[in-house]
Amino acid sequence: MQKDNTDGRTRKFRIELQYMGTNYSGWQIQPYQTTIQETLSNGLSHLAGKRISVTGASRTDSGVHALQQVAHFEFPEKDSIPDLQKSLNAVLPWDIRATSISEAEPGFHARKWATRKRYEYHFYTGEVFPPFLHNLALHLSPGFDEKAAAEAASSLVGTHDFTSFTGSGTSVIDKVRTVSVSRFKPKGDQLIYRIEANGFLLHMVRNIVGTLMEAGRGKISPGAIPSILESLDRSKAGPTAPPHGLFLAKIWY
Numbered sequence: 001m002q003k004d005n006t007d008g009r010t011r012k013f014r015i016e017l018q019y020m021g022t023n024y025s026g027w028q029i030q031p032y033q034t035t036i037q038e039t040l041s042n043g044l045s046h047l048a049g050k051r052i053s054v055t056g057a058s059r060t061d062s063g064v065h066a067l068q069q070v071a072h073f074e075f076p077e078k079d080s081i082p083d084l085q086k087s088l089n090a091v092l093p094w095d096i097r098a099t100s101i102s103e104a105e106p107g108f109h110a111r112k113w114a115t116r117k118r119y120e121y122h123f124y125t126g127e128v129f130p131p132f133l134h135n136l137a138l139h140l141s142p143g144f145d146e147k148a149a150a151e152a153a154s155s156l157v158g159t160h161d162f163t164s165f166t167g168s169g170t171s172v173i174d175k176v177r178t179v180s181v182s183r184f185k186p187k188g189d190q191l192i193y194r195i196e197a198n199g200f201l202l203h204m205v206r207n208i209v210g211t212l213m214e215a216g217r218g219k220i221s222p223g224a225i226p227s228i229l230e231s232l233d234r235s236k237a238g239p240t241a242p243p244h245g246l247f248l249a250k251i252w253y
Contacts, residue, residue, distance in 0.1 A: 010074040013084075014104040015040075015054075017069040020095040022135045022244065026062040027069070036060070036096060040071070043091045047084070048076050057110040057251050058117060061203065063243035065136070067120075068099075070251050072110045116180065118196045118250040119205045121241065126189035137190065138245040140216075146191065149184060149216035153193065155225035156182040156208065163232040165211070167203030167240075175201055182208075194249070203240055211238035 017040070025033035029041070037054055044052035057070040075084065085101040092098070122137040124130070129139040159178040166175055181196035193212065195205060211228065214220045220238065228236045 009077045011077055012072060012074050012104040012108060013081075014102050014108060014110070015071050015073065015098055016100045017066060017071065018097050018099055019066050019069065020135075021060060021062070021064045021066070023093075023095060024062065026064065027056050027058070027060045036066075036069075037071075039093065039096060041073075043088055044073060044075065046091055047087055050076070055110050057114050058200070058248050060248050061206070061243050061246070063135070064246045064248065065244075066248040068250050069248055070110045070114070070253075072104050072108055113253050114199075114251050116196055116198055116252040117200060117248070118181070118194065119200065120195075120247045120249045121193040121205065121209045122245045122247065123191040123193070124189060125191050135244045138242060140191065140213075144213075144216045145218065146184060146186070146216065148218070148222045149193075149212045151222035152212050152215035152220075152225050153182045153184060153195075155223070156195070156229075160229045161232060162201055162204055162229070164228050164234055164237045165204050165207040166201040166234065167207070168234065170202040172201060177201065177204075205246060206241045206243065207234075207237055207239075209241035209246075213241065214238035 019036055021036070023034070024036050027036045029035050029038045037056060041052055041054045044054065052073055052075060054071050054073045060066060081101050081103065085098050088098050123140045124133055124137045125140050125144070156179050159176060161176050163175045177197050177199050179195060179197045181194055183194055185192045185194060193209060195208065215222045
């Protein structure tokens with residue numbers, strides 16, 4: 001670590017990030033695991049000459065990517081913002097990039113101030129899966145009914161208790177969330193599922209995607225989503241989709 005030559009004064013910064021989650025055990029720091037949060041904290045600590053803690057807006061799972069993650073941190077008053085961003089990117093691994101750093105508003109909190117988040121799940125629908133999309137999309141088998149999946153997706157819009165789509169490891173008691181967008185968007189040989197909500201629960205998006213895939217494969221009725229929601233029973237929903245097709249896409253404040 002570099003020697004800390006500051007007088008102890010700090011400023012709070014807001015940072016926006018992009019990353020490929022393939023080589024990481026998710027966002028949140030965990031013992032004996034390499035995570036995005038730890039890697040970012042280590043990079044900032046190296047530059048500051050003291051330990052820097054980082055708080056993120058969303059705890060992405062192992063293998064999940066981010067087109068826009070937001071975090072905040074306190075940093076010594078010794079560098080200009082452009083220099084800090086350039087210096088940080090120079091010490092971060094290639095698969096994590098700071099796309100912007102700005103001085104935060106008073107009291108800013110990356111997680112608590114977020115009002116809406118968007119996740120996207122990327123599929124490939126062509127016959128031969130391109131190697132360039134490995135770990136970035138899920139290959140859908142022929143015969144997938146996009147209309148059935150889209151019909152099922154539309155039933156998720158609104159305010160619901162998402163217990164049926166929540167991972168068992170969560171400690172969150174209130175599982176009511178408001179979904180404003182839930183739809184599929186074709187893009188050539190790719191199909192993108194987009195969901196926006198005021199918040200998400202553990203594995204919620206991946207469990208939703210796994211259930212929508214079951215609808216597209218004809219294993220559940222597209223009209224079954226309301227009854228799955230009402231059941232408050234995780235076993236009634238579909239399996240958890242793999243993480244590698246999932247992207248944290250946008251966060252609003």
